[in-house]
Amino acid sequence: xxxxxxxxxxxxxxxxxxxxxxxxxxxxxxxxxxxxxxxxxxxxxxxxxxxxxxxxxxxxxxxxxxxxxxxxxxxxxxxxxxxxxxxxxxxxxxxxxxxxxxxxxxxxxxxxxxxxxxxxxxxxxxxxxxxxxxxxxxxxxxxxxxxxxxxxxxxxxxxxxxxxxxxxxxxxxxxxxxxxxxxxxxxxxxxxxxxxxxxxxxxxxxxxxxxxxxxxxxxxxxxxxxxxxxxxxxxxxxxxxxxxxxxxxxxxxxxxxxxxxxxxxxxxxxxxxxxxxxxxxxxxxxxxxxxxxxxxxxxxxxxxxxxxxxxxxxxxxxxxxxxxxxxxxxxxxxxxxxxxxxxxxxxxxxxxxxxxxxxxxxxxxxxxxxxxxxxxxxxxxxxxxxxxxxxxxxxxxxxxxxxxxxxxxxxxxxxxxxxxxxxxxxxxxxxxxxxxxxxxxxxxxxxxxxxxxxxxxxxxxxxxxxxxxxxxxxxxxxxxxxxxxxxxxxxxxxxxxxxxxxxxxxxxxxxxxxxxxxxxxxxxxxxxxxxxxxxxxxxxxxxxxxxxxxxxxxxxxxxxxxxxxxxxxxxxxxxxxxxxxxxxxxxxxxxxxxxxxxxxxxxxxxxxxxxxxxxxxxxxxxxxxxxxxxxxxxxxxxxxxxxxxxxxxxxxxxxxxxxxxxxxxxxxxxxxxxxxxxxxxxxxxxxxxxxxxxxx
Amino acid sequence: xxxxxxxxxxxxxxxxxxxxxxxxxxxxxxxxxxxxxxxxxxxxxxxxxxxxxxxxxxxxxxxxxxxxxxxxxxxxxxxxxxxxxxxxxxxxxxxxxxxxxxxxxxxxxxxxxxxxxxxxxxxxxxxxxxxxxxxxxxxxxxxxxxxxxxxxxxxxxxxxxxxxxxxxxxxxxxxxxxxxxxxxxxxxxxxxxxxxxxxxxxxxxxxxxxxxxxxxxxxxxxxxxxxxxxxxxxxxxxxxxxxxxxxxxxxxxxxxxxxxxxxxxxxxxxxxxxxxxxxxxx
Numbered sequence: 001x002x003x004x005x006x007x008x009x010x011x012x013x014x015x016x017x018x019x020x021x022x023x024x025x026x027x028x029x030x031x032x033x034x035x036x037x038x039x040x041x042x043x044x045x046x047x048x049x050x051x052x053x054x055x056x057x058x059x060x061x062x063x064x065x066x067x068x069x070x071x072x073x074x075x076x077x078x079x080x081x082x083x084x085x086x087x088x089x090x091x092x093x094x095x096x097x098x099x100x101x102x103x104x105x106x107x108x109x110x111x112x113x114x115x116x117x118x119x120x121x122x123x124x125x126x127x128x129x130x131x132x133x134x135x136x137x138x139x140x141x142x143x144x145x146x147x148x149x150x151x152x153x154x155x156x157x158x159x160x161x162x163x164x165x166x167x168x169x170x171x172x173x174x175x176x177x178x179x180x181x182x183x184x185x186x187x188x189x190x191x192x193x194x195x196x197x198x199x200x201x202x203x204x205x206x207x208x209x210x211x212x213x214x215x216x217x218x219x220x221x222x223x224x225x226x227x228x229x230x231x232x233x234x235x236x237x238x239x240x241x242x243x244x245x246x247x248x249x250x251x252x253x254x255x256x257x258x259x260x261x262x263x264x265x266x267x268x269x270x271x272x273x274x275x276x277x278x279x280x281x282x283x284x285x286x287x288x289x290x291x292x293x294x295x296x297x298x299x300x301x302x303x304x305x306x307x308x309x310x311x312x313x314x315x316x317x318x319x320x321x322x323x324x325x326x327x328x329x330x331x332x333x334x335x336x337x338x339x340x341x342x343x344x345x346x347x348x349x350x351x352x353x354x355x356x357x358x359x360x361x362x363x364x365x366x367x368x369x370x371x372x373x374x375x376x377x378x379x380x381x382x383x384x385x386x387x388x389x390x391x392x393x394x395x396x397x398x399x400x401x402x403x404x405x406x407x408x409x410x411x412x413x414x415x416x417x418x419x420x421x422x423x424x425x426x427x428x429x430x431x432x433x434x435x436x437x438x439x440x441x442x443x444x445x446x447x448x449x450x451x452x453x454x455x456x457x458x459x460x461x462x463x464x465x466x467x468x469x470x471x472x473x474x475x476x477x478x479x480x481x482x483x484x485x486x487x488x489x490x491x492x493x494x495x496x497x498x499x500x501x502x503x504x505x506x507x508x509x510x511x512x513x514x515x516x517x518x519x520x521x522x523x524x525x526x527x528x529x530x531x532x533x534x535x536x537x538x539x540x541x542x543x544x545x546x547x548x549x550x551x552x553x554x555x556x557x558x559x560x561x562x563x564x565x566x567x568x569x570x571x572x573x574x575x576x577x578x579x580x581x582x583x584x585x586x587x588x589x590x591x592x593x594x595x596x597x598x599x600x601x602x603x604x605x606x607x608x609x610x611x612x613x614x615x616x617x618x619x620x621x622x623x624x625x626x627x628x629x630x631x632x633x634x635x636x637x638x639x640x641x642x643x644x645x646x647x648x649x650x651x652x653x654x655x656x657x658x659x660x661x662x663x664x665x666x667x668x669x670x671x672x673x674x675x676x677x678x679x680x681x682x683x684x685x686x687x688x689x690x691x692x693x694x695x696x
Numbered sequence: 697x698x699x700x701x702x703x704x705x706x707x708x709x710x711x712x713x714x715x716x717x718x719x720x721x722x723x724x725x726x727x728x729x730x731x732x733x734x735x736x737x738x739x740x741x742x743x744x745x746x747x748x749x750x751x752x753x754x755x756x757x758x759x760x761x762x763x764x765x766x767x768x769x770x771x772x773x774x775x776x777x778x779x780x781x782x783x784x785x786x787x788x789x790x791x792x793x794x795x796x797x798x799x800x801x802x803x804x805x806x807x808x809x810x811x812x813x814x815x816x817x818x819x820x821x822x823x824x825x826x827x828x829x830x831x832x833x834x835x836x837x838x839x840x841x842x843x844x845x846x847x848x849x850x851x852x853x854x855x856x857x858x859x860x861x862x863x864x865x866x867x868x869x870x871x872x873x874x875x876x877x878x879x880x881x882x883x884x885x886x887x888x889x890x891x892x893x894x895x896x897x898x899x900x901x902x903x904x905x906x907x908x909x910x911x912x913x914x915x916x917x918x919x920x921x922x923x924x925x926x927x928x929x930x931x932x933x934x935x936x937x938x939x940x941x942x943x944x945x946x947x948x949x950x951x952x953x954x955x956x957x958x959x960x961x962x963x964x965x966x967x968x969x970x971x972x973x974x975x976x977x978x
Contacts, residue, residue: 011805
């Protein structure tokens, strides 16, 4: 039978809608499952004012038969088989006819009992209780109260529509009794709308200028954009995030096509796009990757017959572009190097000082990274570091903060600074996310690493924590950016030594000790790498194994997991893992022991020792280079020798010296293996291990 | 419709909603929220409805009268309804219709925007209201003020009068607005914008402003101790304005900024606590 739920609210932010729909679907499914109501289908939809669930549910619970047991038969019945006082009392208390009673055999003996036919509860009753629970437990990124209600929610609530099988469900939420009524579009058709099932609801709302399905609204937007741009043979500059937000910002989309004076095309594309998108949420229009003097907006309206919406948006955009051009002209009058002096008055973080302090550190950190990675760009990287934050003081970035970095790069180019320098400045906030591109230039990559690592080490060093969804300093994004740059460019540098260098640059500013900061950074990055590698599709246990040897080289984490992944289907892999685990199990908890070749007794242990020396001297250089696949291939050679060793040699020998010597031999093997991966983390056939929690 | 007709219309409309029409407050403030008619009255359980025009001073926004949209002093029409009425969005929409905007021909949007003022320990949740892409109002469910959770929750509606009037007159330049049939915004305000921009950015004496900040701060603390909370709050407003001027003069360093804001907030929170009957240190 059909189920329809709508919570009518004041305008919800797009991010809140997305999160609410997930919670509503999960919550309803969980409630229905627990109540044994079959779900044939269940979907969620939304507009900025409505959270909607619709589906096809069983009419009620299946009828059930349950066994009710009473007193032991010996008490309930007399020797004559007739019911005793106790037996009659049981029947009376349960409200059953004595004829329905029967003997029930249990593990503890025979009891008096009966079978009760329980009628299934109707779904409407289940929903009446479940719906308020699901809605009441919704949580949002930012919650508010209103009027005199104690409830915390995203925005104030205005009504509840809840019908099942064409009948109103007797639910109520926060003082709203469910009905079969809602309202239409706030401006175009604000009157009441009645609906007893989803098809009627959707049709009635459409008549009242509300398109309830976001997928329909998205299609309408795209079709209208196409229609507007077809004569121009132009395209809207693709911006999925903007399109998705706009889809959730309107109940009835109307694409508005407008123009701005061609003179503004002299502004950089970055500036034009940002001026259009930020605040006004407009799409840019391009042809052959060149900006045209047009824009597309999405209004929540039915028609723009008089062109007022278009003209209004044109006027607002003109004012913004006039501002932008003013900023562009003014900002270029002061060279970045002069502007950078003002960074002492811009706060980076309360405990970490100003952006001038940060700039001084960045020069040192970027210089250090160049020494390790690309000495040829050191001069450019250090110059870029000294200028990269100066654009925070430009009027353009004060107005459009999203242009930070890129604006500095553009101004540096206008000043005639070398390409290495202005490109590095332009790219140094990249990548903003895992989907974003890493800096294209090596100098940009180095500056990006320096900037992000400085922020992370500083924040960790003064005790700023990332917890759950709260990450005010953007540490998670920064760490993922670092990992992405390192992995994309396969950069080899010692991660702990870089942290040391950064700690030195901070001097005595940080509150946590050196070891503490390093440990926290290690754990934090291990967690981020696990997230990135699992996202790339690597098996979680292989990822754990790859992270086991630690993070001296970030880039090795991926190289290790790639090697394990490549070899995981080789016939040698599984026996090798089992062997490695066997060694680990033997050594578990034992203190370190030394190997002395003179103490070997059996020929098999001598053989193992000499094979190990050869394998080790071949594999070590490969491990050091990060060529784990080949190193692993060489390690497989230990397998037959180890097999024979375990067959013929008793490790736990009676004689203590012999035993210690053999354990020492196994320890040197384990140590070499740990140079590649922590094999004990890998799950092989026939083993079942619980998935470990992310982030250690 | 001239700007003064818009003001008259808003007065009439909100008086019709049971608002008391307050007079403009006579101490410089950065926003209508900061005047006592909002700050003190949103605290505590007593219902309150008020509407008033408040010039809002933002020294840093001065543009020497050369920018068609930005000024260092603009007008806000401030409305407080406490507790927030259930139909307040509809009432707001009716206010727009009341001065002749045929909303069917336009795009009216409530666009997520949360407001906060660290100086007076206040924040709220709500929207900026956009009309054809132009921000004409801030619409905020006030959650906290002076560091105190508000119950019942008031709603604050702030109309940007010049913005709205530019929309009504379909003009691109603020100085072209008609204040009345005979007087233009240019006549009234251009010279003021030029001179105050000069004052805000170059002429104001940093030494005098620092002295004034410190003196007001000290005075506020002294008055709080004597339980003279309204005069103490005036002193905090003076601190805040002097801070803004020092900022536009570029005279405030990083550490100072944090310190000065928290100095003002400390006093304001103390005032709010005492005003609502709590003792200090609570």
